[in-house]
Amino acid sequence: MKSKPLELLGENILPGESKIVEVEIAKLQTMTKLKIPIIIERSKIDGPVVLFSAGLHGDEINGTEIVRQIIRRKINKPKCGTIICIPIINIFGFVNQSRQFPDGRDLNRVFPGSKTGSLASRFAHFLVKEIIPVIDYAVDFHAGGASRFNAPQIRIVPNNTQLKELAKVFNAPFTLYSKNIQGSFRNACTKLDVKMLLFEGGKSLDLNSKITQAGIEGSKRFLFHLDMLNPKKDADFTESPTIFIEKSNWIRAQYSGMFIGLTKVGNYINKGEILATISDPFGKVEHKVKAPNSGYLINANDASIVYQGDAIFHISTHLEN
Template identity: 75%
Template structure:
């Protein structure tokens, strides 16, 4: 690994032993209000890897923001060696509006590597890759489920990558899901630039769940401890069990529209044929049982009270 003698972001150099918050400002609101994206850099005197903890790529995925906030406020981001960069809210526009997208209607996680002269989201992606990522060795990007769907705490990595598998073992989330990179995603762009990324999914949009938060924080501490970077005043706890690796999974979809009452939460193990939910109408005419199509773990569960026919309601692991 190359020595990081010089870390420069947006023209500001962070020297060994320095702490610095650099504000990235790409565009203002239409009211002329400035919107700054803080990049919080903590550098130890001893050289070592550079780790980025990022969240809020989708502005409504607040649980990830809370995980990175706790990493900062608990001083987990003050490394024993190397450098820790925290970006709790990447899509500050969406965060202000509590929406997933940028003001231009684009999903930031589909426009990488972006363009210097493109749409607002595209410009932001370009500057993130151009200014921050060249300094980074490892990244953990924190996300949450969308559309009222609650994700069990999980790491997502591409299949057939032994180094990412080892890093996932170190983070040791309850589940690890093999999923291919999506074109235009931050994960795909980082991979192309040689940055090793773990994508964390947990909880749901517009929500903060303490159990999910603690899973994210504990995993981050284990990750830092592996590289001998963890703040000496902090301790990393071993996970209670090894991560469950998932190669195959499938969605259960609603066969009826109606009021939805789930009986199983994300993370639960269910048996084939087990009743996992009911769909009812508001007038007492029918009550439909939803049964597990196979034995496996529920890794995503719909928390919405209303569903339409065809809506995804549970994501269940399948055997190879």
């Protein structure tokens, strides 16, 4: 079957064509144009349109590395259909190594945005009007913030059989059920009937090869499932099935002090197991942090100093049977 016409951002993408569309989103105070490259690869054969995106939060650079390698390894050259890659959505945050837009807003909380709103709101509006309507599937890559390191995981809404099947296909070590957040990119995609998987892995301002590999291999399995994977690429199906987590809880620091973690993200821990110590800098007090229940450790704080009330560990409390 021949491909249907595809128009994106005023550009007509022909069957079998590769194109980079640079979108000017704003100008700096110096009048320098700020552009976001959108990399598009079309097969000559008709099929779904898939988006791989990252950098919605500008400091979550591990997601950018995953999408970069998808492009670099030519995984984005599809057997059929179209693959759109946006390695950095929040180019402002990436340049400034910041989570937010220059207006101080979190881009992932202002969707669907407004044509006449704040800078972040205007860009959210652009994504909703220009990008989301042409895609069928999306994988959006994120990382933990504030020194918190996430185990590689997919997040989907509960009670959605289609997303659950796609999460099984992606097969990250963990899949968490989490509701869509109002104003989020994922929520905007859901409202426009785009099937999105949200990938979390690693932490902000950090590159981790294991997280990167988990994202790449999951993306290849995702494309293979859609019969879109480049025939020159192989998908790895030897990994253990993803663990579905229905409920989880954050463990928060009961004391302020120097923080030393004693266990790794992804491990199964037992109730009462010592997870970390929090100490004063003068050698007088050392508090042990114990696991309140058994479960998988899906996030750990890598900070050296914590304050009372800081989130330090995320642990599963109920797995899906």
